[in-house]
Amino acid sequence: xxxxxxxxxxxxxxxxxxxxxxxxxxxxxxxxxxxxxxxxxxxxxxxxxxxxxxxxxxxxxxxxxxxxxxxxxxxxxxxxxxxxxxxxxxxxxxxxxxxxxxxxxxxxxxxxxxxxxxxxxxxxxxxxxxxxxxxxxxxxxxxxxxxxxxxxxxxxxxxxxxxxxxxxxxxxxxxxxxxxxxxxxxxxxxxxxxxxxxxxxxxxxxxxxxxxxxxxxxxxxxxxxxxxxxxxxxxxxxxxxxxxxxxxxxxxxxxxxxxxxxxxxxxxxxxxxxxxxxxxxxxxxxxxxxxxxxxxxxxxxxxxxxxxxxxxxxxxxxxxxxxxxxxxxxxxxxxxxxxxxxxxxxxxxxxxxxxxxxxxxxxxxxxxxxxxxxxxxxxxxxxxxxxxxxxxxxxxxxxxxxxxxxxxxxxxxxxxxxxxxxxxxxxxxxxxxxxxxxxxxxxxxxxxxxxxxxxxxxxxxxxxxxxxxxxxxxxxxxxxxxxxxxxxxxxxxxxxxxxxxxxxxxxxxxxxxxxxxxxxxxxxxxxxxxxxxxxxxxxxxxxxxxxxxxxxxxxxxxxxxxxxxxxxxxxxxxxxxxxxxxxxxxxxxxxxxxxxxxxxxxxxxxxxxxxxxxxxxxxxxxxxxxxxxxxxxxxxxxxxxxxxxxxxxxxxxxxxxxxxxxxxxxxxxxxxxxxxxxxxxxxxxxxxxxxxxxxxxxxxxxxxxxxxxxxxxxxxxxxxxxxxxxxxxxxxxxxxxxxxxxxx
Amino acid sequence: xxxxxxxxxxxxxxxxxxxxxxxxxxxxxxxxxxxxxxxxxxxxxxxxxxxxxxxxxxxxxxxxxxxxxxxxxxxxxxxxxxxxxxxxxxxxxxxxxxxxxxxxxxxxxxxxxxxxxxxxxxxxxxxxxxxxxxxxxxxxxxxxxxxxxxxxxxxxxxxxxxxxxxxxxxxxxxxxxxxxxxxx
Numbered sequence: 055x056x057x058x059x060x061x062x063x064x065x066x067x068x069x070x071x072x073x074x075x076x077x078x079x080x081x082x083x084x085x086x087x088x089x090x091x092x093x094x095x096x097x098x099x100x101x102x103x104x105x106x107x108x109x110x111x112x113x114x115x116x117x118x119x120x121x122x123x124x125x126x127x128x129x130x131x132x133x134x135x136x137x138x139x140x141x142x143x144x145x146x147x148x149x150x151x152x153x154x155x156x157x158x159x160x161x162x163x164x165x166x167x168x169x170x171x172x173x174x175x176x177x178x179x180x181x182x183x184x185x186x187x188x189x190x191x192x193x194x195x196x197x198x199x200x201x202x203x204x205x206x207x208x209x210x211x212x213x214x215x216x217x218x219x220x221x222x223x224x225x226x227x228x229x230x231x232x233x234x235x236x237x238x239x240x241x242x243x244x245x246x247x248x249x250x251x252x253x254x255x256x257x258x259x260x261x262x263x264x265x266x267x268x269x270x271x272x273x274x275x276x277x278x279x280x281x282x283x284x285x286x287x288x289x290x291x292x293x294x295x296x297x298x299x300x301x302x303x304x305x306x307x308x309x310x311x312x313x314x315x316x317x318x319x320x321x322x323x324x325x326x327x328x329x330x331x332x333x334x335x336x337x338x339x340x341x342x343x344x345x346x347x348x349x350x351x352x353x354x355x356x357x358x359x360x361x362x363x364x365x366x367x368x369x370x371x372x373x374x375x376x377x378x379x380x381x382x383x384x385x386x387x388x389x390x391x392x393x394x395x396x397x398x399x400x401x402x403x404x405x406x407x408x409x410x411x412x413x414x415x416x417x418x419x420x421x422x423x424x425x426x427x428x429x430x431x432x433x434x435x436x437x438x439x440x441x442x443x444x445x446x447x448x449x450x451x452x453x454x455x456x457x458x459x460x461x462x463x464x465x466x467x468x469x470x471x472x473x474x475x476x477x478x479x480x481x482x483x484x485x486x487x488x489x490x491x492x493x494x495x496x497x498x499x500x501x502x503x504x505x506x507x508x509x510x511x512x513x514x515x516x517x518x519x520x521x522x523x524x525x526x527x528x529x530x531x532x533x534x535x536x537x538x539x540x541x542x543x544x545x546x547x548x549x550x551x552x553x554x555x556x557x558x559x560x561x562x563x564x565x566x567x568x569x570x571x572x573x574x575x576x577x578x579x580x581x582x583x584x585x586x587x588x589x590x591x592x593x594x595x596x597x598x599x600x601x602x603x604x605x606x607x608x609x610x611x612x613x614x615x616x617x618x619x620x621x622x623x624x625x626x627x628x629x630x631x632x633x634x635x636x637x638x639x640x641x642x643x644x645x646x647x648x649x650x651x652x653x654x655x656x657x658x659x660x661x662x663x664x665x666x667x668x669x670x671x672x673x674x675x676x677x678x679x680x681x682x683x684x685x686x687x688x689x690x691x692x693x694x695x696x697x698x699x700x701x702x703x704x705x706x707x708x709x710x711x712x713x714x715x716x717x718x719x720x721x722x723x724x725x726x727x728x729x730x731x732x733x734x735x736x737x738x739x740x741x742x743x744x745x746x747x748x749x750x751x752x753x754x755x756x757x758x759x760x761x762x763x764x765x766x767x768x769x770x771x772x773x774x775x776x777x778x779x780x781x782x783x784x785x786x787x788x789x790x791x792x793x794x795x796x797x798x
Numbered sequence: 799x800x801x802x803x804x805x806x807x808x809x810x811x812x813x814x815x816x817x818x819x820x821x822x823x824x825x826x827x828x829x830x831x832x833x834x835x836x837x838x839x840x841x842x843x844x845x846x847x848x849x850x851x852x853x854x855x856x857x858x859x860x861x862x863x864x865x866x867x868x869x870x871x872x873x874x875x876x877x878x879x880x881x882x883x884x885x886x887x888x889x890x891x892x893x894x895x896x897x898x899x900x901x902x903x904x905x906x907x908x909x910x911x912x913x914x915x916x917x918x919x920x921x922x923x924x925x926x927x928x929x930x931x932x933x934x935x936x937x938x939x940x941x942x943x944x945x946x947x948x949x950x951x952x953x954x955x956x957x958x959x960x961x962x963x964x965x966x967x968x969x970x971x972x973x974x975x976x977x978x979x980x981x982x
Contacts, residue, residue, distance in 0.1 A: 091958060103965055190896055263914050277897040278912050285896070323896040327859040330895065331957065334858030338959040345962065 074119070074360060081112040081353055088346050109349050116356035123363035136377030137370035144369060148362030153355050160351045167343050175333055183329050186322045193315065194277060198287050201309040202275040204231040205289040209305040212238065213294040224249040228307075234286065235308040238293070240301055241269060252280060252308070260290045260306050268292055268304055278308070284320050285311045372400045379407055388415035443544070445521075448528065449495060450538040453478040465521065465545045466491075467514050467709065487514040487709070491523065495541060498525055509546070513777070514709055518760040520547040558734055558748070562620035570617045573610050580606040623734070623745050623752065633666040633781065634674055636712055637701055643678040644699065647686065654686060659700040665780035667712055669757040677753050680746045681716045681774045687739060688720030688771065703780060710780040711759075717773040722765045728772075731763050754778070822849040824864075824974040829947050831981060837930035838883075838937060838981070840868055844924035844949050849969040852951075853916065855960065856900075862891045863905070863955040864923060864972075866947065868931050870981065873942040882943070883932035888952075889923055943981035949974050 088105045127145065130138035208227050215223055220238060228236035228249040235250035237257045243265060248257045264274045273291040280286045287309040295302060311319070372395040382390045388411045392404050436459070439446050445462035447470065449455055455478060458471040468485055482492045490510050498506045507524040523543040584603045588596050637660040644656045667674075685697045698717040703710070723731060723738065730736050732751035735744035747763075754761040759778035766773055827843040844866070848856070856862055870883040888905035899912045900919035913919040937943065951972035953964045964970035 103961065106962060106965075187895060194896075261913060261918060263918060276914070277899075279897075279901065279910055319896055323894060326895050327893075329859075331859035334855060334860065335957055335959045338957075338963055342959040342962060 071364065074364070077112055077115060078357055081109060081357075084108050084112070085346065085350055085353060088349070109353070113349070113352055113356060116353070116360055120356060120359050120363065123360070123367075127363075135374065137374035140373060141363075141366040141370045144366035145359075145362045148365065149359055152358035152362065156351055156354050156358075160347065163347055164344055167347065168340055171336060171340055171343070175336060180329065180333070183322075183326045187326050190319045190322050194285065194287070194311070194319065197309075197311065197315075198275045198277070198289075201231075201233075201287045201307070202273060202289050202291070204233075204309075205275075205291050205305060205307045206273065207231075208236070208307070209291045209293045212303075212305060213296050217300065221247045231307070231309075233307040233309050234280070235306075237306045239304050239306065241265070241304060246303060250308075260288075260304070264290050265304070280308065284323075285316050287311065368395075369400075371395065372404050376404060376407060379411065383411055383414070388412075388418060445541075445543045445545075447541045447543070448538055449478060449541060451499065453492075453496070453499075455481070456538060462543075465519075465543060466512075485514075485709075487512050491521065491543075494523060495525065495539065499539065503527075510543075513760050518547065518755060519545060520550050522546045558623065558752075562623045562734075562745075566617040566620040569613060573613055573617070577607055577610040580610070619745050619749075623749050631668050631670055634669055634671050635664070635666055636674070636714060636778070637661070637664050639671070639675055639678055640699055640701060640714065643675060643682055646679075647682055651686065655696045656682075657696070657698040659698070661701050661703050664701050664703050664712055665710065665782060667757070667778045668781050669778070670753075673753045674757070677750050677776070678714075678716075680750050681776075684746060684774070685716055685718035685720070688718045704777075710782055711777045712780045714776045714778075715773055716776075717766060717771060719769065719771040722770060722772045723763060728763055728765070732761070750774075822847045822969070824949050824951075824972055826947060826949065826974050826977040829945070829977050829979050831931070831945055831979065833934045833937070834928065835930075836934055838870070838932055838934055840926065840929045840931055840945070840947065842866070842924075842926040842929070842947055842977075844926065844974065846920040846924055846949075846972075848916075848920070848972070851967070851969040852972065856891065856916075857893050859893060859895070860957065860960065861955070863952040864889050864891070864949055865952050866926060866929075866949045868929065869946040870931060871944050871946065873944055879944065882936060885929070885931045887926070887929055891919060891923065937981070945979045945981050946976045947979075948976045 084105045087101065088109065091101065091105070127138065127141055131142060208231055211227065212220060212223075224236055224238070224247045228251075234252055235248070235257055237248040237250075237259075238246040239259065240246060243259055245257070245259075250257055260268075260274070264276075267274050268290055271292065273289070275287065275289045277285050278288040288306070289309070290304055290306045293303040293305050310316075372392070375392045379390050379392050382388075390411065391408050394401050394404050394408070439457075439459035440461070442459060442461055445465040446457070446459045447455060447462050448457040455470065455474050455476055457474060460471060462470050466485075466488065468481070468488075470481065473481055478492050478495065482488050490512055494508055494510050498508075503525075504527040505525070507522070510521045510523050512519040512521065521543045523541055525539045525541045528538045528540045580603045584600065588599050588603070591599055640658065640660065644658060647654060648656060682697065682699075689696065696719050698715075700715040700717070702713045702715070704713050727736060727738070732747045734748040736747070737744040751761055754776055757778055759776060761774065761776045763772055763774055765771070824847075825845045827845055829840060829842040831838055831840045833839070846864075852862065866887040866889075868883075868885045868887075869881055871879040872882050873879055890903045890905060892901045892903070893899075894901050894912065897912065899914050900916050902911045902913070902919050902922055903909065911919070911922055913922065931945075951964075951970070953961055953970070956964050
C-alpha cells in the first residue's frame with residue numbers, strides 16, 4: 055500500500071467523522087427540544103413522538119457504530135495486528151474516564167429530579183384542596199337539600215291541581231320557588247308541562263339513572279351544568295298520586311346557585327382537577343424526565359465511546375502504518391511511503407521514517423548499481439583472464455585460492471579454477487607435483503616480498519615443466535583487510551628448452567663445422583706423409599713415422615666420431631611421432647647388448663600392462679642404448695656386469711606416466727656432479743664426449759618427459775629414471791586408428 | 799443506578815402490558831347514512847370500552863378527546879378512490895370532582911352534557927345521530943360512493959408526560975378500525 059491507496063481510506067474516515075458529528079449535533083438538538091417540550095408542551099409538544107423516535111434511531115446508529123468498531127477491534131486483537139493493543143487500552147481508558155463520571159452525574163441528577171418532582175406535591179396542599187372541595191360540596195348540599203324541599207312542596211301542590219290547570223300554573227310555581235326550569239314529565243319520560251327562563255329550546259330531561267332512581271321511589275337532587283352556570287342544582291321528585299286516574303308523574307327542577315358560589319366552586323374544582331392531574335402525572339413526569347435523562351446519558355456514553363474508538367484509531371493509525379512500513383522495509387520493500395498524520399511528534403516520526411526509507415532505497419539502488427558495475431567488471435576481467443595465455447591465481451594470506459583463470463588449469467594440469475576457496479596445502483596434498491610452487495609462494499609470503507619473480511620447475515604427468523611465476527601483493531579490503539597475492543605464471547618449459555637446445559645445437563653445429571673442416575686435410579696430410587716418406591725412411595725413423603702418423607689418423611677418426619656426435623646432438627627433433635611400446639624397445643636393446651657381451655647379466659622387470667607412449671622410435675631406442683651403455687661402462691671394472699631394468703605404470707591423481715628405471719651396480723655418481731650430469735661435456739668417463747646424457751635428456755624432454763639420476767640407496771651403483779607421459783587406453787585406440795590411417 | 803433500573807423496568811412493564819387489555823378499545827357496531835335537510839347525514843353506534851388505566855387517568859382529571867372521522871370516497875375502477883368529503887366530530891370527556899360526574903363536550907358546538915355514570919357518558923358518546931358530512935349536491939346518482947368511519951382517542955391532546963406512555967402502551971391504544979359502508 056502506498057500513499058495513493060491510503061487516500062480513499064482517509065476520505066472514508068473523514069466522511070464517517072463528518073456524519074458522526076452531524077448525527078451528534080442533531081441528537082443533541084433533539085434532546086434539547088425534548089427537554090424543552092417536556093417543560094413547555096405548547097412549543098414542541100407535538101414533535102415529542104418524532105423526537106423520541108429520532109433519538110431512539112440515533113442511539114441505535116451509535117450502538118451499531120460502536121459494535122462495528124468493537125468487532126473490528128476484537129478481530130485486530132485476535133490477528134495481533136500492530137496498534138490493536140494500544141487501541142484497546144486507549145478505548146478502555148476513554149470509556150472508563152467518560153462513563154464513570156457520567157454515571158455518577160446521572161445518579162445524582164436522577165435523585166435530585168425525583169426529589170424535585172416530589173417536592174411539588176405537598177400533602178398539606180392536597181389536604182387543603184380536598185377540604186375545599188368537601189366544603190364546597192357541603193355548602194352546595196345544604197342548598198340542594200333546600201331546593202329538594204321546595205321541589206317536594208311544589209310537587210305536593212301540583213298533585214292537587216287538575217291536570218288541565220298545570221300548564222297554566224307552572225310558570226307561577228317556578229317563579230315562586232326561584233327555579234330556572236321546572237318540568238313535569240311522565241315516568242316514561244314524556245313531557246307534560248315545562249317552564250324555563252333558560253335559552254334552551256328543549257328542556258333537559260333527567261337521565262335514565264335518575265328516572266330509575268325515581269322509579270325506585272327515591273327523589274333525586276344533584277348538581278349539573280347549564281349554558282348559564284357550571285353549577286345548577288337539579289332536583290327530581292315523584293309527584294304524589296292522589297287519584298288512580300292520574301298517571302305517575304315526575305317533577306324536575308333546575309335551580310341556580312349564587313354567582314359567587316358558582317365562581318368559587320368552579321375555581322376549586324378546576325384547581326383540584328389540576329392538582330389531581332398533576333399528582334396522577336407525577337410518575338409519568340418522573341418517567342419522562344428520567345427517560346430524557348437516560349437518553350442523554352446513553353447518548354453521552356455512546357458518543358464518548360464512539361469518539362474514543364475514533365480517536366484511538368486515529369492515534370493508532372500512524373503506529374500501524376509505521377509497523378507495516380517497518381515490516382515492508384524488513385522484507386526489502388523500500389518504496390512504501392507512509393501518510394504523514396500531522397505536524398505533531400508522530401507526524402515528525404513518520405516523516406523521518408519516510409526520509410529514512412527514501413535514503414535507504416537510494417543507497418540500495420546505488421549499491422545495486424555498484425554491484426552490477428562490479429559484476430560487469432568481474433565478468434569483463436574473467437573474460438580477459440580466461441583469454442590470457444598466462445595463468446593467473448589469487449591466493450590470500452592464509453593460502454586460500456580466491457581466483458584462478460582457465461589458463462591456470464591448462465598450465466597446472468588440474469581444474470584449479472573450480473577449487474577456489476580451498477587451501478593450497480590441500481591442493482598440493484592431492485597433487486604433490488605442485489609442491490615447488492606452494493613453497494615458492496609461501497616463501498615470498500613469509501618474507502613479505504611485495505614484488506617477486508621466480509622460475510619454478512614442476513614434475514607432472516606431462517613431464518618436466520618450468521613455470522615463470524611473478525607475484526604481487528594485492529590489497530583486498532573486502533576479505534578481512536587481508537593482503538593477498540596475485541600470482542601470474544607462464545609455462546616457459548618449451549621456451550627454455552628451445553633456447554637451450556638451440557644454443558647447444560648452434561654450438562655443436564659450429565664446433566662440428568669448425569673442427570670437421572680441418573680434419574680431412576689433417577688426415578690426408580698424415581696419410582700422404584706415410585705414403586711418401588714411410589717406405590724411404592730409415593727403419594728406425596720409419597717406425598716413429600708410422601707410429602706418429604697412425605696416432606694422427608686415429609685421433610682424427612676419433613675427432614670425426616666426436617664431430618658426428620655433435621651433429622647428432624644438434625639434429626632437430628623428428629616430427630614423425632608414433633605409438634611406442636617401451637617394453638618392446640627395452641627388450642630389443644637388451645637383446646643387442648646380450649649378443650655383444652655374453653658376460654653381462656640383465657634383469658628385466660617389465661610391467662605387463664604398460665601403456666604406450668608417443669614418440670620417435672629411433673630416438674627413444676638411442677636413449678635406451680646410451681643409458682644401457684653407460685650402465686655397462688659403469689660396471690666394467692666390476693667382476694660381473696649386472697644391470698636391472700624395470701618398467702612401470704604410475705597413475706598419480708589423474709596423471710598417468712610410464713617409468714623406466716635402469717639400475718647398475720657400479721661405483722655410483724658423486725653428489726657434486728649428479729645434478730649436472732645431463733649438461734653437455736659433463737662425464738665421469740675418461741674417454742666420454744660428455745654428450746651422451748645430454749642427448750638422452752634432450753630426447754626425453756623433446757618427448758615431454760623427465761629424466762634424472764640418483765644413487766641407489768640400498769646398494770652400490772646409480773639408477774637412471776625416465777618418466778614419459780602415458781597415452782591411456784581410450785587415447786591409445788584413437789592413436790592406433792590415427793597411426794593405421796597414416797600407414798594406409 | 800437504582801433509579802435507572804427502576805425506570806428501565808417501568809418502561810419494560812409498559813411495553814409488555816398484558817394482552818388481555820387488547821379486548822378493550824373502540825368498536826363500531828353500526829353506521830348508516832341518509833340524505834336529510836340537504837345534507838348527507840350519518841348515524842352510528844360506537845362502543846367505547848376504556849381500559850382501567852384510561853379510566854384511572856380520567857378520574858384523575860385527565861381530559862380525553864375522541865375524534866370521529868367520516869370520509870366519503872368515490873369509487874373508481876382503474877384509479878385510487880377519490881376522497882370527496884372528510885368530516886371530523888370531536889368530543890371531550892372530563893371527570894368533574896365536585897359533582898362527581900362525567901362531562902361530555904362537543905368541541906365544535908360547545909354543547910355540554912353531564913352524566914352521573916361513566917357508562918352513560920360513553921353511551922352518549924357512542925350514539926351519533928344526524929352527523930352532517932357534506933352537501934347532498936356533491937353526490938351524483940350515477941356514481942358509486944363508499945363511506946368510512948372511525949373513532950379514536952387523540953393522543954396528542956393528552957398531557958405531554960402521558961403521551962410517550964400512551965404511544966407505546968396497548969392499554970392506551972384506543973382506535974377503531976375503519977368501518978366501511980356503501981352509499982347508494
